[in-house]
Amino acid sequence: MKTEHVAAGKEDIAGRLNFMALDDAAKASLKTLKPILDKEMAPALDKFYARVKKTPETNRFFSSDAHINRAKGAQVGHWANIADGNFNDEYGAKVRTIGQVHARIGLEPRWYIGGYALIAEHLITEIVKAHWPKGGLFSRQATSAEEMSAMLSSLVKGMFLDMDLSISVYMDASDVTKQRAVQEEVLATERKLVSETFGVALKKISDGDLTARIAADLPVAYEELGEHFNHAISELARAIGGIEAGASQIHLSAKEIAAAADDLAKRTERQAANLEETAAAVEQVTRTVKQTAEGADQANSTVIAARANAERSGEVVTHAIEVMQEIQTSSASIARIVDVIDEIAFQTNLLALNAGIEAARAGEAGRGFAVVASEVRALAQRCADAAKDIQGLIAKSRGQVDDGVNSVNQVAQSLQQIVSQVVEVSSVFGNIRASTAEQATGLQAVNTAIGQMDQITQQNAAMVEEANAASQALTVESEQIALKLKAFKTSTQVHVGSPSGYRRAA
Known part of the structure; x- marks a missing residue:
């Protein structure tokens, strides 16, 4: 959809990167974390899916362990792009796909955000452990507070960017779904109005009342149908009225013929x-x-x-x-x-x-x-x-x-x-x-x-x-x-011609 494409498009990603200052320096800091992220992503996802399986609201989205393993593999590849700081078109397409899948299966953003929180907890813990100063003569030089802050900030920004893009696609898809629901509700209301209006008119017609007309305001799409219905009933009433007049005239003529025949006999x-x-x-x-x-x-x-x-x-x-x-x-x-x-x-x-x-x-x-x-x-x-x-x-x-x-x-x-x-x-x-x-x-x-x-x-x-x-x-x-x-009620009064005035011969 157009809104989804815009939400995950290249220009919108660039705007987000610019706003949150995820620039080249931040991307470089993020890349320094790639070894740790590649190593710890699988254990982080294991913890996450263990929690997913224990939670009935999230476990229902997966049919089997194989299903979870496929989802885990796709997420590992996705996080590899994040670790590389490669927020290109391929990354945007993956994010758009993830958001659309979440919208289709009904995965609410709270579970998605909670999952990011669990993964972030594990990754930040492991990053701090890896770069925390250790005692000893031959210990590695400790990472400065600025470097640690830059690395963790870049990771958090990448995670928030990914979360923002996925949730935006989810919300856009939800809005479309809501619009469709509203449209369907409007259509259902219109159909109910049309059905009831025509039902009342048809009930009167079935009872012989040919004066029934569609007088209620119909939706624009059904106005022409209402006009055609009224015209058809008017023509039918006119035809029935003409037939009734003809039948009455035939009845009078038949009575005259009967009287004449009786007289002749x-x-x-x-x-x-x-x-x-x-x-x-x-x-x-x-x-x-x-x-x-x-x-x-x-x-x-x-x-x-x-x-x-x-x-x-x-x-x-x-x-x-x-x-x-x-x-x-x-x-x-x-x-x-x-x-x-x-x-x-x-x-x-x-x-x-x-x-x-x-x-x-x-x-x-x-x-x-x-x-x-x-x-x-x-x-x-x-x-x-x-x-x-x-x-x-x-x-x-x-x-x-x-x-x-x-x-x-x-x-x-x-x-x-x-x-x-x-x-x-x-x-x-x-x-x-x-x-x-x-x-x-x-x-x-x-x-x-x-x-x-x-x-x-x-x-x-x-x-x-x-x-x-x-x-x-x-x-x-x-x-x-x-x-x-x-038995038919029409709006016109039937006028029957007077008898021809047959007089009995003497």
């Missing part, structure tokens, strides 16, 4: 009943026309039987002829009515085709079938009116035939002379019979067409009933969706 059911009544009325008209044909046959037989009496009276015959002519006129009217019925049958067939087409689209455009059904009812009414007219004419023809029979009976003798004319009248009755048969055939076709329309109407009624059931199910589903969406 009822009207289709009524239409089927009306067609059944119309079919019954047409069938009754058909039976009446058949009875008319039978009556015409009987009248023809009567005319043939009266042929023998036709000669009685010309006036009676004339009267009979007039009566028959009136019958013929009535028959012509009947023919026209039959034409009307035939036309009605044709138009009814066309309307039945249109009704089939409209029935195919009954689920989407049910009103079209109502128009066709109205036309069918109108045509059915016309058929009923025509049938009534036919009944009136037939009744009138019957009265005329009765008058003719009475007249023919009165002039039976006279009709003998106009046998040929009676034959012609018989031919007229044959035409009437044929026309009546055609009427019966036409009415039978109308009856068949109405029966087909009734069958189609019944099928339409079944389809409308299915559509009604589907629309009711759609209403229930849309209501459930709307209820689920209402």
